[in-house]
Amino acid sequence: MEVRPEIQIRAMIKAMVDVVLPAVDPEQKMAQEQARLVIGTLGLIASRLPVAYRFDRDQLDRYVSLSHELVALDKADGGGQTVSKLESLAERGADVLQRARAEPSELESTVFDLRAEVSSLLQSLHKSSSPEKWNKVNRLILDASKMEIDRERALVVAMGFEPKPGSIPPIESLLPQVNG
């Protein structure tokens, strides 16, 4: 999937700086100010996006730690009745933290590595395979591609390139369901 926010935001900023802002009437002070705020906000989003996930995970880590310490402190002098909800939430937080280990960038780079290696193997197999084996490889790639393309088309259907957009299912229905 190439239509990624990093590229889109960068291109939006460039369009605003190079084209839109110079065309805004200097006498329209509010429009000038709003255009500059749009550029600034987009710049902020672009710079924060790569660390947003790590920021949230770090935040969760700190709150889990704080909660554990508070619960331990309360229990140490015979309390504990009032912190059961916090204790349970801290356990849930620790579980989420345990599952949220990989960085989004790591996820992306691993997908890219796998894509490259699958493609490389494909080219080797094309040279070395019997027709029967190659047919099976072909089938695997076509089936996997269908799943991939169905999701990609659903993701960008609002861009208006589909001749029959009504036939494209919502992206949410094609992705694994998650809690929360």
Added chain:
Amino acid sequence: MIAVDKNRPSPEWIESLRRRYPCEKEMDRVFTRKLLRRAGPGYSPVSLQTLCDSLQNLLKTQLDAPFEIREPRWLTGGASKIQMAFKLDWSQPGVGRSLTPMVVRMEPAESIVETSRLREYQIIKGVSEILPVPPVFWLDEHGKFFPYPAIVYGFAEGVTKPTSGVANVSGIGLNFGPALRKPLGKQYVEHLAKLHTWDWSKADLSAFDVPALGTQAIEWHLNWWERVWEEDSNFDIPLLRLAALWLRDNMPSIDRISLIHGDYRAGNFLFTEHDQRISAWLDWELGYLGDFHSDVAYTTLPYLSHYAEDGKTLLASGLMPVEEIYEAYEKASGLTINQKTIDYYHIFQAYRSGVIIIATSYRPARNGKTHQDLLLAWIMGLGYSSNGYLRDKLEEVA
């Protein structure tokens, strides 16, 4: 194995691509130049004044009599090149003192399609014998006068879409409406037939290598697009690799060589609304010598089509049902369409679309190389429906 940073390509990697994917000489020059410049600066806005100054310097080398550049203004349209309209007050050879509307068409730092201005110049000069095209006046092949390579054209009257119509970017999915389809569709097919049956051998096409009959043209062309995929893609797509392998295994042979437009579709011609005439064919930068099936297949791709008002009839390039295009083309050209070869070129064109839309839209936008990075980022969205079509076609032939 060479470690590749495509944003800062090494000379070794560039050489390895040149060896692996031999192309026509001029295209090899263009691709190599692109990679050598890639690590350089992005595109900075060029002012109308800068373009006028560049034009002034170019014209001083071309014109003896006094001239004046008047009324410069930006033109929109297209995702690949920067365009400025102006009027030239000059002594036009054979005409006398004239005020001629013209257009400067200049490359950005890196484009959604990297092509040769010399090829574009030669092809338009050549086909002006047979088709309505804007006159080409001057060429700045290597960006000696302009910030980047450029051509100066005559301004062609007309519109790409009805003034009351709606279309997606770049004319994709353009709806002409029922009244315009028939008159435009007829000319559309006749012009394609004229192009493909034209004897190009007498034209100056020195920037084109002439392929041998057989499979050389398509082989060069596969090298072209596989090389571009390697140069520009951000990640691999096994489906495109599968398609490239299939295309290598099934190259059709040709027994005639036609001049191919390379991007023959709605949005790439102008028409005048008052008389419903196609007034100019544009965007010849992807032209080459090869198999006429290539253009015929391209213009009938479903993702460049839309449904008619009945919701059932798919109109190729928004003009005619596919079967009608085939029939009218055969009648106008006297050439016989081979359906198997059309199938091949449908797969080829969908593969090429994937390369352009997914790989090359990404790379210049990633590096801030164009005047329309945002448009390139938007066009990437079309890549998934073209890949969907590619996959389905590969399944049909598997």
